[in-house]
Amino acid sequence: MRIAVIKPPPHPGTIRMERLISVEPLELEYLYSALKEYHPLIIDCSRTRKNPLKQVASFQPDLIVITAYITHLEWVLCFSEKMKGAEHQPIIFVGGPHAEVCPEHFFSAHIDAVFFAGQLTALNKSIERLELGQPYHDIPGVATASGAQFQRCEGLTNPDLKVPAPERIFFNPNPGKYFYLQYKRCAAVKTALGCPGCCSFCFCRHMNGGRYSPRQIEDVITEIESLDADSILFVGDNFLVNPSRLLAFADLVHERGIEKNFIAYGTAAFVVNHPDVVLALKNAGLNALIIGFEFIDDDELKSVRKGATVADNIRAAAILDQLGLDLVALFIISPRYSHDHFRRLARFIRQNPIYAATFSTETLLPGAENFSSPDPFDNHDSIIKNSWRYDLLRLHEKPKHMSAPLFYCWLYYLYLMPYLSPKKALRLARNFSFSGAIIAFTKAAFTGIEYLLKLLFWH
Numbered sequence: 001m002r003i004a005v006i007k008p009p010p011h012p013g014t015i016r017m018e019r020l021i022s023v024e025p026l027e028l029e030y031l032y033s034a035l036k037e038y039h040p041l042i043i044d045c046s047r048t049r050k051n052p053l054k055q056v057a058s059f060q061p062d063l064i065v066i067t068a069y070i071t072h073l074e075w076v077l078c079f080s081e082k083m084k085g086a087e088h089q090p091i092i093f094v095g096g097p098h099a100e101v102c103p104e105h106f107f108s109a110h111i112d113a114v115f116f117a118g119q120l121t122a123l124n125k126s127i128e129r130l131e132l133g134q135p136y137h138d139i140p141g142v143a144t145a146s147g148a149q150f151q152r153c154e155g156l157t158n159p160d161l162k163v164p165a166p167e168r169i170f171f172n173p174n175p176g177k178y179f180y181l182q183y184k185r186c187a188a189v190k191t192a193l194g195c196p197g198c199c200s201f202c203f204c205r206h207m208n209g210g211r212y213s214p215r216q217i218e219d220v221i222t223e224i225e226s227l228d229a230d231s232i233l234f235v236g237d238n239f240l241v242n243p244s245r246l247l248a249f250a251d252l253v254h255e256r257g258i259e260k261n262f263i264a265y266g267t268a269a270f271v272v273n274h275p276d277v278v279l280a281l282k283n284a285g286l287n288a289l290i291i292g293f294e295f296i297d298d299d300e301l302k303s304v305r306k307g308a309t310v311a312d313n314i315r316a317a318a319i320l321d322q323l324g325l326d327l328v329a330l331f332i333i334s335p336r337y338s339h340d341h342f343r344r345l346a347r348f349i350r351q352n353p354i355y356a357a358t359f360s361t362e363t364l365l366p367g368a369e370n371f372s373s374p375d376p377f378d379n380h381d382s383i384i385k386n387s388w389r390y391d392l393l394r395l396h397e398k399p400k401h402m403s404a405p406l407f408y409c410w411l412y413y414l415y416l417m418p419y420l421s422p423k424k425a426l427r428l429a430r431n432f433s434f435s436g437a438i439i440a441f442t443k444a445a446f447t448g449i450e451y452l453l454k455l456l457f458w459h
């Protein structure tokens, strides 16, 4: 069977941070490993300008597997329609993060199956059945077209924790292409599926059927050992969950003599409650933590069930600073913020040891708990048409206290803030080297200008 695997191209209006962060397409590497025996054609449209239609037309696959985020939704539906209108009509399977939480968005007359749970296992089983000419509608985790409807096979699905480690077909030939801020030759490693947290705005915690499934720590270590990378970004949604698992991780890193820089997601509550564990991780190579601070007011943190207070965030930043760990603080910006609120946020960042931060616009992602038919995308068709807008960097409603351009200028200012304070600029220069800090500032400035320009055309 001839199989093509596609990661769709970004919509031109989607705002991306690729100058500052470039992560290998791990999902394609996992798919390649799972389908290796078929010698699949892998098309990463996120990085190439090549037309996937032409590539597919010359390859003539029997099956196309598409892995997609919400921002790709409209593209996937249009592409599938075109494929099914072609002379050689391939079977089309769709999976990926968005299909896992909102499979119904892909239910279309031009798509044959949507994979929403245990995706790699379900995909392999479905292909086996296809080859035998047998139906695959009864495989758990697969939704298949049945007349005009789609039928979901729920059943018990096992998380894909025992799937083979991904073959690094993108990272290995070109490790220098992948970085996270100043961390170069940075590979991505999945340590768990899902998150045990309960933040109401979070889409990720609904993946993996809403369960948290950590991988065996020995498997994670073995995968890290096999990588010719200087840095490792743990792409699980929250690495700092179980103290004893993390201490076992630190022990194994020492035992096996692994020397790499680790970058992980975590929570302020964990840092505050387990500074000893964070110290053990630092001694094992942890260099940076990415933490969702989200807001600077307790009532806002409480309203989204963040499980941390503003005092926890301040304390966590101080602990990481004392330990010499980099903190990347993630904030959510509401369209209801006033100039005064922005000023308070800027002061918060200035007064605390926050050297890098990101600012997402409040976005009610379909599938997240608080997505309750808000304006402006309040129905299926509207979500599909506007799917490219879910880049977490644009307004989804009019700001209450200022114009949209002013709102975006505030965001631009906040992004540049760490470079504008002499103390923080010095720390950045220490991390990046002096020339590296200038390059980082230039990249951040250009990303901001591109961001503002894109918003002019695709607001």
Ligand code: SF4
Residues within 6 Å of the ligand: 195, 196, 197, 198, 199, 202, 203, 204, 205, 237, 238, 267, 292
């Ligand atoms: S801790 Fe992070 S990943 Fe977990 S539910 Fe909250 S926002 Fe989501």
